[in-house]
Amino acid sequence: MAESSKRGQESPEQAEFRAYCRAWLEENRPPPTRMPLPQAAYEVTADEHRSYLVDWQAKCYEAGLIATDVAKEYGGHGHTGFQQIASAEVRRAQVPYFINWIGLGMTAPTLLAHGTQAQKQTYLPPIFSGEDIWCQGFSEPGAGSDLVSLSTSAVKQGDNWLVNGSKVWTSLGALARWMLLLARTDKADKYNGITYFICPMDVAGVTVNPIHKMTGESGFNEVVLDNVIVPDHMRIDEVGAGWKVAMSTLTSERGAAQGVGAVASSESPMGTMEQLIALAKGTSRNGRSVWDDPVWRDRIMKLYERTEALMQSSRRAANRELNGGAMRIPLQGKLVGSEIGQAVHQCALAILGMASSLYVGDANSVADGKWTLGYMNTYTGTISGGSSEIQRNILGERVLGLPKTK
Amino acid sequence: MAQPRDFGFGEEQQMLKDASRKFMEDKQPLVTLRKQIAGSEDPYLGKERTGGFDQAAWKEMVQLGWSALAVPEKDGGAGMDLVTAVAVMEEIGRSAMPTPLTSTLHATFVLREAGTVEASAWLRKIAQGKSATLAIFGADGSLGSDSTDVAADEQGLTGTSYFIQDLQKADFLVVAAVNADGVGLYCIETEGEGVTREFDRIVDLTRDQGRVSFSAAEADCVAPANLGAQALHKAMPALLTLVAADIAGGCEWLLQTTAEYARIRTQFDRPIGFFQAVKHPIVNMMIATDETRSLVYNAACAYDTDPDDADRCARLAKSSASDTAEFCANRGTQLHGGIGFTWEADVQIYHKRQIHSQYLFGDGVWHRQKLAEQL
Ligand SMILES: Cc1cc2nc3c(=O)[nH]c(=O)nc-3n(C[C@H](O)[C@H](O)[C@H](O)COP(=O)(O)OP(=O)(O)OC[C@H]3O[C@@H](n4cnc5c(N)ncnc54)[C@H](O)[C@@H]3O)c2cc1C
Numbered sequence: 212m213a214e215s216s217k218r219g220q221e222s223p224e225q226a227e228f229r230a231y232c233r234a235w236l237e238e239n240r241p242p243p244t245r246m247p248l249p250q251a252a253y254e255v256t257a258d259e260h261r262s263y264l265v266d267w268q269a270k271c272y273e274a275g276l277i278a279t280d281v282a283k284e285y286g287g288h289g290h291t292g293f294q295q296i297a298s299a300e301v302r303r304a305q306v307p308y309f310i311n312w313i314g315l316g317m318t319a320p321t322l323l324a325h326g327t328q329a330q331k332q333t334y335l336p337p338i339f340s341g342e343d344i345w346c347q348g349f350s351e352p353g354a355g356s357d358l359v360s361l362s363t364s365a366v367k368q369g370d371n372w373l374v375n376g377s378k379v380w381t382s383l384g385a386l387a388r389w390m391l392l393l394a395r396t397d398k399a400d401k402y403n404g405i406t407y408f409i410c411p412m413d414v415a416g417v418t419v420n421p422i423h424k425m426t427g428e429s430g431f432n433e434v435v436l437d438n439v440i441v442p443d444h445m446r447i448d449e450v451g452a453g454w455k456v457a458m459s460t461l462t463s464e465r466g467a468a469q470g471v472g473a474v475a476s477s478e479s480p481m482g483t484m485e486q487l488i489a490l491a492k493g494t495s496r497n498g499r500s501v502w503d504d505p506v507w508r509d510r511i512m513k514l515y516e517r518t519e520a521l522m523q524s525s526r527r528a529a530n531r532e533l534n535g536g537a538m539r540i541p542l543q544g545k546l547v548g549s550e551i552g553q554a555v556h557q558c559a560l561a562i563l564g565m566a567s568s569l570y571v572g573d574a575n576s577v578a579d580g581k582w583t584l585g586y587m588n589t590y591t592g593t594i595s596g597g598s599s600e601i602q603r604n605i606l607g608e609r610v611l612g613l614p615k616t617k
Numbered sequence: 618m619a620q621p622r623d624f625g626f627g628e629e630q631q632m633l634k635d636a637s638r639k640f641m642e643d644k645q646p647l648v649t650l651r652k653q654i655a656g657s658e659d660p661y662l663g664k665e666r667t668g669g670f671d672q673a674a675w676k677e678m679v680q681l682g683w684s685a686l687a688v689p690e691k692d693g694g695a696g697m698d699l700v701t702a703v704a705v706m707e708e709i710g711r712s713a714m715p716t717p718l719t720s721t722l723h724a725t726f727v728l729r730e731a732g733t734v735e736a737s738a739w740l741r742k743i744a745q746g747k748s749a750t751l752a753i754f755g756a757d758g759s760l761g762s763d764s765t766d767v768a769a770d771e772q773g774l775t776g777t778s779y780f781i782q783d784l785q786k787a788d789f790l791v792v793a794a795v796n797a798d799g800v801g802l803y804c805i806e807t808e809g810e811g812v813t814r815e816f817d818r819i820v821d822l823t824r825d826q827g828r829v830s831f832s833a834a835e836a837d838c839v840a841p842a843n844l845g846a847q848a849l850h851k852a853m854p855a856l857l858t859l860v861a862a863d864i865a866g867g868c869e870w871l872l873q874t875t876a877e878y879a880r881i882r883t884q885f886d887r888p889i890g891f892f893q894a895v896k897h898p899i900v901n902m903m904i905a906t907d908e909t910r911s912l913v914y915n916a917a918c919a920y921d922t923d924p925d926d927a928d929r930c931a932r933l934a935k936s937s938a939s940d941t942a943e944f945c946a947n948r949g950t951q952l953h954g955g956i957g958f959t960w961e962a963d964v965q966i967y968h969k970r971q972i973h974s975q976y977l978f979g980d981g982v983w984h985r986q987k988l989a990e991q992l
Binding site: 591 | 821957958968
């Protein structure tokens, strides 16, 4: 390892790659869509958006911004230490997000760690290119926070599994070709009775019913599985190893694993923060700008401080000497990030005051209602992928060794 | 002046409160609302909101005398005080009912404070079943009688008034407009000549809102010279208290509904209310709601019996209510998990109504600052 990279400095190759990414993104920024894109990949439903975003992802993959560090035999670009740079540049450029965030953020890391050679070769390349969109079939009506109580069943029949049950809140379910499926293969053993499968979405027995969010958007779905046949070669890892594998998927979801380039939203926390400051400067109340009012200024600056801390924490987490334990900061990432995001949006609504009532599509709304819509969508972050309450339990129990609730 | 220990909330108020609770439960406003908003989910593609409401229920409310509750007896109303109106408003908030009653009560208190013969004539219209709303906000939504963007002269009213609540439901407007001597109040039919309505697309599904442009619109002056500003100033405590009462009712619904969900939703083999991360915030919702409710009754009583203290008490009620609205809406959604985030969940309807009310007539920061300046 070069002396410079030991001190955490970028190597010349890395610096060159960063410059390349930056230039490429600048040159290839896609034109805006006719109908505004949803704020994050969670809410995509329209065909127009899907094809636009798939094209965009394919282009970024070809350019080497996705699967940058993945081995060539699985469709990757075969670099080391480049993915983080590519992802950071994608975020920085504020270009459209990658629609296949579940495929990139969850399936790819899971398959790379637990998949067979054949599974990796078959499923990974179309994940990277965006050709195959994935969804995550974990949650069920009766198993949300308490995921391990899931009851969708898979019964072995010859070389196949017969799957029955229903999944809920399945983001991108209506667009997906494949689902990461957790199913119960042994009723008697809670933890070791779960098996992980790849479930096709375009086969008999799969019914996808869209669910609407409080914003009015859809994007998540109920997925009913009625005698769905899943070949045994689509099982990931051993029968009964599903929970262990799922924990590694969830770790990816909670931002604790190095991804292969998933970026689910085009806004960075600091970018949103800067927009908040601009909003405060541009809004007057009581004859002066909100920004000049010390009450508001302090509230905004506290959020600014926390946003910077969030970024610096993720930087610190990469330094073993400074991170205070491997999972300590990564497990805080989603929790803290989503709560800051919610507070930033609450602050924006407060700055807008009465004007926060104006929603998307109102000609007189500020920024086409984005703050009001965005405020509601912050609950995606605080509820999904393990709610804030559950994250605090996990941190308390796993990182701090506090007694388990149960 | 000594205030009554019971806030002036006696048997009559309790009976009315019970009756209105029962009425809302019978009418099931959310069932009606659901039908009216069906198919209008998508924020980009959804249908325009209609501002619809249950017309038949409104007619009944008029017949029951609730719309003219606070109209003076000499003008054909029941001549009740604010504490009585608050009792009904809490139930409106609890049921999240789309109704012109709120705006009509607002207009009533402003017209009462105007106290002129002309104002009496419009109060009589309310007594006869007309609905009304206030057109007093400027473009930036800021509050106060000096922020109107409407001018009044011999030609009539000219300019635009913003953030008018329940505009689609109201029969007439009480407009604040600048004249040669200050800010006056002017009444005009919503569909009158020279009046152009433009409806906002708002996030709250239980209300409607809009702006009105006036071009040489002939209006009836009910408070000349600067008497309009004075009437608004005197009525403001009542307006704030009514919105705060609506919030208190909505927060009580959020509290009870979330507590009920925490008793029945089971995860980890226990009702989620077992977990302190769920139990404690629900208790905090109760504490916040009770603080607000106490301040609301105090504010109503002050307006009714101790006008010198009315402004202070009302600002405290509204600032507390605004914060409580945000907190209860936030925890209500969060503690319902995925279900709470859906369009189908009633929690979302209350959530949106609460954040609308949070900013209506100024939020906590605003009123605390205004109050501090006076202390
Ligand atoms: C926008 C969105 C997208 C989603 N996308 C997907 C997806 O693609 N795939 C998928 O599988 N799932 C998805 N989910 C589901 C998500 O992971 C669950 O909603 C989440 O795990 C919570 O489960 P629940 O909704 O059943 O709530 P519940 O588990 O019923 O929780 C209700 C409340 O109780 C609290 N609670 C529960 N147990 C405890 C405890 N032990 N201690 C303290 N508090 C507790 C929770 O924090 C929450 O506030 C999505 C959810 C949302 C909102």
